[in-house]
Amino acid sequence: MLDVETMLAMQSALQERYRGWWEPIEPARGLNKLMWMIGEVGEVSQILKRKGADAVMNDPQVRADMVEELCDVLMFFSDVLLCYGITAEEFERAYRAKHQRNLSRWKAPE
Numbered sequence: 001m002l003d004v005e006t007m008l009a010m011q012s013a014l015q016e017r018y019r020g021w022w023e024p025i026e027p028a029r030g031l032n033k034l035m036w037m038i039g040e041v042g043e044v045s046q047i048l049k050r051k052g053a054d055a056v057m058n059d060p061q062v063r064a065d066m067v068e069e070l071c072d073v074l075m076f077f078s079d080v081l082l083c084y085g086i087t088a089e090e091f092e093r094a095y096r097a098k099h100q101r102n103l104s105r106w107k108a109p110e
Helices: 006-017 029-052 052-059 060-083 088-105
Strands: none
Touching: 006 060, 006 088, 029 052, 029 060, 052 088
16 A cells, blocks of 8 residues: 555655756745646546546546546645655644544534
């Protein structure tokens, strides 16, 4: 299973490999990375809009395309975390806390 720590390490390795060619990982570039991530989310939504959920579920190529675009989203997401020095542990704590708040936020349907 790919966890946040592993994703960050993999993305750091990519950033190191392309240092000087890709824009640097620093707080001043975090907004750019976030905007690129949003662009990738748009590509995911275009697949769903153009092909439909049925194709994503039943057409292996459409599904592969969607999964690849979701990976792009996660790669830029990882870049955002790296830009701001957010560690896997910090992210996990916040995610778990948010999950707990959401569990008690709404009354579950009966």
